[in-house]
Every structure is written in structure tokens, then in C-alpha cells.
Amino acid sequence: MMELKQIEKSFSAGEVSEQVLKGVTLTIESGKLTALTGVSGSGKSTLLSIAAGLQSTTSGSVLFDGRDLTSLDQEELRALRAGSFGFVFQSSHLVPFLTAAEQLELMLKTSGRKLSKKAAAAEISRVLTRVGMEHRRNAYPDTMSGGEKQRIAIARALIHQPKIVFADEPTASLDSKRSHDIMKLLKDITTDTGTAVLMVTHDEEMLGYADRVVEMRDGLIG
Ligand SMILES: Nc1ncnc2c1ncn2[C@@H]1O[C@H](COP(=O)(O)OP(=O)(O)O)[C@@H](O)[C@H]1O
Ligand SMILES: [Mg+2]
Incomplete structure (x- = not known):
């Protein structure tokens, strides 16, 4: 999937x-959840953001889909990220004035995935159901719990059917039970999709x- x-x-x-990184070689496989600890x-976040094309490297290559991300320009990277990658962070970064469904609709538009209005609505419902949030489709972020917000963030990361989801400390702001729920969801997604x-x-x-x-130690993989 990615090398x-x-x-x-x-x-x-x-x-x-x-x-910060001293020569890291890593393969990311489809259908698998790889944890960087x-x-x-x-250097965990630095490596993740390099893999995701958010940050440049000093040297080395990031191979994905027959291309080396380190040789792409900003516009090519933007299009690649929007179309093929999904992102989840510690904080959900939802847009405060959009409902759950609208957050997904916006991301779908940004991704460039072409769907009719009807197909887009069906896809949004399907993904909201997948994360257990269909009943909250018209809710705004300020009415959601931390766990609910993170579910919407995951739905938003999945709506355009990305090849890879990058998640940086997705459970760090959640309690133990909600953390396990979110991890179960991320794991199931790799298996299902x-x-x-x-x-x-x-x-x-x-x-x-x-x-x-994969454990990182002093800029290297152990
Ligand atoms: N933009 C930056 N400018 C300077 N130093 C940075 C920058 N980003 C990260 N670092 C440094 O790189 C090291 C690794 O950071 P990071 O990848 O965030 O680690 P982790 O996610 O494992 O906590 C740290 O020493 C951090 O201070
Ligand atoms: Mg970090």
C-alpha cells in the first residue's frame, strides 16, 4: 500500500x-492497523505527517500508488491527500457551524469523489450508521460528547473511501471506555473495507x- x-x-x-528521523523504513499494508508507539x-507525529504528505523529508522516499510523494508539488499533494487519505487527530477539529451530516458532505465535495446528490446522501447515511451516529446526523458539534465528536471525525475521514487513514493519538482526549470503542471501530474498518x-x-x-x-526510539524503528 505504502512504502x-x-x-x-x-x-x-x-x-x-x-x-528527528534517522533512516526509517516501513511498509504500511492495506487492511491492517499499524500502530506507531x-x-x-x-518522532511519531513527524513520521506520520511525512507519510501523509503533510511535511517534507530531508531524504528518503514515500512510495504510494506508483508515485513518490517526495517528488510531488503542493497541488499534487493536496489532490492526493484529499482523494486517497483520511485524517483523524487527537482533537476532532469539526466545523462548529456544520451538522454531523454537513461535515461529511463538505469532505465529500473536497475529495473530488463524484456522486449524485442522492448517492451522496445515501453514502453519508451509510457512513454515519457505520460509526453509530446516524441518529445524530443533524446535531452540531457543541451538543456532542468527546466520543461522539471523534466518531464523526472518523466518519469524515472515511466518507471518500480513502486508501489510508492517518490517526495521530485519536484516543488521547477520551476516557478508557470511549477509547476502546474508537479503537474497535478503527480496527473493524480495516477488516471491513x-x-x-x-x-x-x-x-x-x-x-x-x-x-x-512499531516502536520508535530516537528517530529509528526498533
Ligand atoms: N516543526 C518542528 N520544528 C522543530 N522541531 C520539531 C518540529 N516538529 C517536531 N520537532 C521535534 O522533533 C521531535 C519529534 O517530535 P514529534 O514527531 O512530534 O514526536 P512524538 O509525536 O513522538 O511526540 C521533538 O524533539 C520535536 O521537538
Ligand atoms: Mg506526537
Whole structure:
């Protein structure tokens, strides 16, 4: 699905340069949940954002769908992310003035996936049902619990049928029960749809849901 090859990343501030990734090679497989774990500052989020085409590399390649993301320009990357990737973060980042269904509708439009109005409505209902939120389709974010918001964020990440979902600490702001519910959902999605999930977590309790656990240590994979 995706191959990261010898990824290096350095940040420089003035004369000081810090090498955060020191040559990471990783394959992300379709239909599998890959968990990236490791202590804070070990480079997990940096690696995820490079895989997702949100950040440039210092060297190395990110192969996806026959292309190397590191050789694409900003517009090509934007189109690729919008069409093929889904994103879930610690905070749900919902648009405050849109209902649950409207959040998904907006994302569907952005993705460039062409559907008739009727097909789009059916697809939105299907995905809302999938995350257990169809009964809340007309709800606004400020009336939702943290767990409900995260379900909508997951639905929004899935609405355009992405090949890979990138999730950075998706359960970090949830209590234990809701965290397990969200993890179960992410895991089931990989099995049902063949979507790959690359998830960052430092919560050991959540690693049981992963098909593969990759530990980052000092910018390298252990
Ligand atoms: N934009 C940036 N500029 C400078 N340093 C950064 C930047 N992003 C991350 N870092 C540094 O890279 C290291 C790894 O960060 P990060 O990937 O966020 O780690 P993790 O997600 O594992 O906590 C940290 O030391 C952090 O300070
Ligand atoms: Mg992080």
C-alpha cells in the first residue's frame, strides 16, 4: 500500500540542527492497523505527517500508488491527500457551524469523489450508521460528547473511501471506555473495507487492536 524508505528528517533552528528521523523504513499494508508507539518526542507525529504528505523529508522516499510523494508539488499533494487519505487527530477539529451530516458532505465535495446528490446522501447515511451516529446526523458539534465528536471525525475521514487513514493519538482526549470503542471501530474498518490505518499512540492499552506495533526510539524503528 505504502512504502517509506530510509526517511530522514532534520529540523534546524539557527545553527542548531536536530535529526528527528534517522533512516526509517516501513511498509504500511492495506487492511491492517499499524500502530506507531514510543515515548514523547521520539518522532511519531513527524513520521506520520511525512507519510501523509503533510511535511517534507530531508531524504528518503514515500512510495504510494506508483508515485513518490517526495517528488510531488503542493497541488499534487493536496489532490492526493484529499482523494486517497483520511485524517483523524487527537482533537476532532469539526466545523462548529456544520451538522454531523454537513461535515461529511463538505469532505465529500473536497475529495473530488463524484456522486449524485442522492448517492451522496445515501453514502453519508451509510457512513454515519457505520460509526453509530446516524441518529445524530443533524446535531452540531457543541451538543456532542468527546466520543461522539471523534466518531464523526472518523466518519469524515472515511466518507471518500480513502486508501489510508492517518490517526495521530485519536484516543488521547477520551476516557478508557470511549477509547476502546474508537479503537474497535478503527480496527473493524480495516477488516471491513481494506483501508489501511496508520495510528500513533503512546497508550499501551490500545496496542492490542493493532495488527502490527512499531516502536520508535530516537528517530529509528526498533
Ligand atoms: N516543526 C518542528 N520544528 C522543530 N522541531 C520539531 C518540529 N516538529 C517536531 N520537532 C521535534 O522533533 C521531535 C519529534 O517530535 P514529534 O514527531 O512530534 O514526536 P512524538 O509525536 O513522538 O511526540 C521533538 O524533539 C520535536 O521537538
Ligand atoms: Mg506526537
